[in-house]
Amino acid sequence: MLWRNRLFVLMALVYALVGGLIGVAVATVPGALSPEAPLAHAHLMLVGFVGMMIFGIGLHVLPRFSGRPLYSERLADVQFALMNAGLITICIGWLAPVASIVPIGGAGIWGGFLLFATNVALTIRPWARR
Numbered sequence: 001m002l003w004r005n006r007l008f009v010l011m012a013l014v015y016a017l018v019g020g021l022i023g024v025a026v027a028t029v030p031g032a033l034s035p036e037a038p039l040a041h042a043h044l045m046l047v048g049f050v051g052m053m054i055f056g057i058g059l060h061v062l063p064r065f066s067g068r069p070l071y072s073e074r075l076a077d078v079q080f081a082l083m084n085a086g087l088i089t090i091c092i093g094w095l096a097p098v099a100s101i102v103p104i105g106g107a108g109i110w111g112g113f114l115l116f117a118t119n120v121a122l123t124i125r126p127w128a129r130r
């Protein structure tokens with residue numbers, strides 16, 4: 001398994017722990033965190049834990065299952081950087097809170113999704129017969 005894919009899985013575990021901790025904090029000490037902390041919790045769990053786990057496993061497994069090499073390892077490296085920087089930025093924006101950086105983080109995450117979609121589509125190429 002490539003180092004970057006291992007890092008995707010590792011980051012998924014980190015986000016699960018941090019996101020879970022925010023969930024526990026929101027539940028136990030209402031009002032202690034920013035009113036937008038539930039959004040940070042939700043995205044750390046969904047984009048962070050679920051998403052990063054899917055990216056790490058998907059980038060390893062999909063080329064093997066489809067019998068084709070990943071279209072671009074470089075694109076996946078850039079996706080890793082964009083998604084992590086984006087998720088951390090959007091969560092700081094919600095937790096601090098600093099509303100102005102939320103759309104910047106959001107654009108980073110969306111850019112990462114775009115790269116993942118492009119990379120996977122060009123790898124599995126369902127429109128090509130073989």
Ligand code: HEM
Binds near residue numbers: 021042045049050
């Ligand atoms: C350690 C485990 C978890 C704890 C303690 C926890 C706790 C919470 C709490 C207290 C809320 C309500 C926040 C509010 O007052 O609005 C919440 C909302 C939510 N949680 Fe969790 N949660 C956990 C795991 C998860 C997981 C695994 C996921 C998804 C993969 C998840 C997704 C969500 C979503 C989508 C919301 C709604 C956020 C919103 O209202 O904007 N949570 N969670």
Ligand code: HEM
Binds near residue numbers: 042
């Ligand atoms: C491009 C990436 C994303 C951006 C920029 C983004 C942005 C946002 C924003 C700004 C909100 C707050 C909406 C409001 O003001 O009520 C929100 C809510 C939410 N998002 Fe995302 N999101 C993204 C990806 C995702 C993904 C991938 C998931 C799930 C897998 C997700 C699940 C949710 C949920 C569950 C809520 C809470 C809805 C609610 O309780 O009102 N988001 N998102």
